[in-house]
Amino acid sequence: MRKRTRYKPEVKRNQTFTLNVTSMTDMFTILLVFLLQTYSSSVVEIDPVQGLRLPTSNTEKNPVDGIKISISPTELKFDKRTIASVQNNTIDQAAIDPNDSEFIKPLFDELQKINEAHKLTPDIKIGKVLFQADQDVPYGTLRKIMYTASMAGFPNLKLITVVGN
Amino acid sequence: MAGRYKPKINHNSEFELDLAPLLAVMVKLVPVLLVSSAFVQMMIIETELPQVVQQAIEKQETNPKAAQVAVEINKKDGVRIIVTQDGQQRVEIVGLNANQQVDMPTLHAKFQEVKKSHPEVFKIEMNPDADVPYKEIVRVMDEARKSRSADVRFPVKNEKTGQDTSTEYMFPEIVFANMMDG
Numbered sequence: 135m136r137k138r139t140r141y142k143p144e145v146k147r148n149q150t151f152t153l154n155v156t157s158m159t160d161m162f163t164i165l166l167v168f169l170l171q172t173y174s175s176s177v178v179e180i181d182p183v184q185g186l187r188l189p190t191s192n193t194e195k196n197p198v199d200g201i202k203i204s205i206s207p208t209e210l211k212f213d214k215r216t217i218a219s220v221q222n223n224t225i226d227q228a229a230i231d232p233n234d235s236e237f238i239k240p241l242f243d244e245l246q247k248i249n250e251a252h253k254l255t256p257d258i259k260i261g262k263v264l265f266q267a268d269q270d271v272p273y274g275t276l277r278k279i280m281y282t283a284s285m286a287g288f289p290n291l292k293l294i295t296v297v298g299n
Numbered sequence: 300m301a302g303r304y305k306p307k308i309n310h311n312s313e314f315e316l317d318l319a320p321l322l323a324v325m326v327k328l329v330p331v332l333l334v335s336s337a338f339v340q341m342m343i344i345e346t347e348l349p350q351v352v353q354q355a356i357e358k359q360e361t362n363p364k365a366a367q368v369a370v371e372i373n374k375k376d377g378v379r380i381i382v383t384q385d386g387q388q389r390v391e392i393v394g395l396n397a398n399q400q401v402d403m404p405t406l407h408a409k410f411q412e413v414k415k416s417h418p419e420v421f422k423i424e425m426n427p428d429a430d431v432p433y434k435e436i437v438r439v440m441d442e443a444r445k446s447r448s449a450d451v452r453f454p455v456k457n458e459k460t461g462q463d464t465s466t467e468y469m470f471p472e473i474v475f476a477n478m479m480d481g
Contacts, residue, residue: 155318162325169332189434192441267433273372274429280478295437 180264180294183211189269190298200262200292201248203241203279207268210279212244223271225278236281245286262290366417368470372427372439377401380409382417401435407442411451414469418453421468424476443470 180197182188186206204211210218210225217240218229231237263283267276280291366384373379378401380391391413393406414420423443427436445467446452452465 152315155322159318159322159325162322162329165329166325166332169329169336172336173332189437191437193444269432269434269437271433272429273427273431273433273436276433277429277475277478280475284478293437 180266181214183266186266186268187270188266188294188296191293191295192298193295197264197294198262198292200264200290201245201288202264202266203283204266205268205271205275205279207270210238210241212241215244217241217244220275223268223275225275230278236278237285238278238282241279241282242286245283245288249287262292263288264292264294266294362419366420367424368413368417368420368422369424369426369476370439370443372401372425372431372435374428374430374435378406378439380413382413384417401439403438403442406439407447410443410469411446414446414453418455421470422472422474423470424474426475426477440473443473445469445471 180202183204183206185208186204202211202213205220205225207220207223209216209220210229218238219226225238229238229240231239265279267279283289283291364385366382369381369383371379371381375395377392377394380393382389382391391409393402393409396402425436425440427439446469449467452467453469455464455466456462457464
């Protein structure tokens with residue numbers, strides 16, 4: 135009886151092949167054009183705060199440099215530091231001055247530090263606040279921040295919004 | 300006589316373009332742009348005003364007889380536009396629509412009316428109630444800032460040249476007047 139042999143496909147060891155990259159180049163070209171279009175030319179970098187939904191506006195002004203204050207549904211931040219907690223869109227009572235219900239003491243202290251730091255270099259432009267607030271925060275809460283900022287010598291408030299109609 | 304040399308050209312020959320260097324550039328560029336791109340575009344509310352408008356605002360501030368326009372926002376009743384001139388007050392009310400939100404097209408039309416009757420005014424005093432959400436305030440500010448229609452423009456005088464010109468800006472200067480009220 136003839137012994138059965140296992141089938142071995144013929145493989146050419148030195149074979150070369152060319153990879154067709156045309157479709158990949160097409161995809162990259164489209165991606166590149168899209169990314170170049172969305173590339174932001176703004177000098178000022180604004181980091182969106184987690185959990186904060188900005189309101190939409192049709193304004194066309196690019197952000198300018200300034201002190202960054204944000205209020206989300208959970209916290210009030212000065213730059214990237216949390217300075218007071220927020221509950222039900224209301225700033226924690228511990229941060230409010232007992233003699234003035236509109237005055238946020240930790241925020242005022244932080245702004246005063248900026249003022250002190252800029253005393254030595256008075257030519258540096260200060261007084262501008264880049265303000266990010268959640269769209270559902272009531273005006274009563276925003277007013278406290280505006281009031282404190284203006285008391286500390288920062289009356290120029292820039293409201294940050296998302297582009298839309 | 301020897302014939303002129305003609306190189307043999309095969310017109311049906313095909314060649315393959317080497318896309319590898321192009322691909323190499325793209326592979327480097329795409330991640331760089333992906334990392335540095337801002338997909339959510341953020342802007343600030345503060346209009347870059349034309350010089351003529353800026354001059355008109357300055358003129359309004361020095362003119363004590365100029366009309367005062369105040370806007371009150373109330374969650375229950377909507378928006379009240381109060382125009383005060385020479386001790387006389389005129390109040391325009393824009394109520395809420397069926398969705399219990401301020402009727403923005405009507406509000407915009409009211410702002411246009413006020414602007415037409417007082418073209419010298421560029422500043423409004425905003426007085427929202429404490430319970431009005433921030434997004435509603437921003438929407439009202441949007442309606443007041445600029446005319447949405449390109450056909451509706453408002454006269455403004457160029458203080459330097461003395462010429463009459465027009466602008467689409469209505470009330471770009473917004474002051475929160477009740478900020479200190481507490």
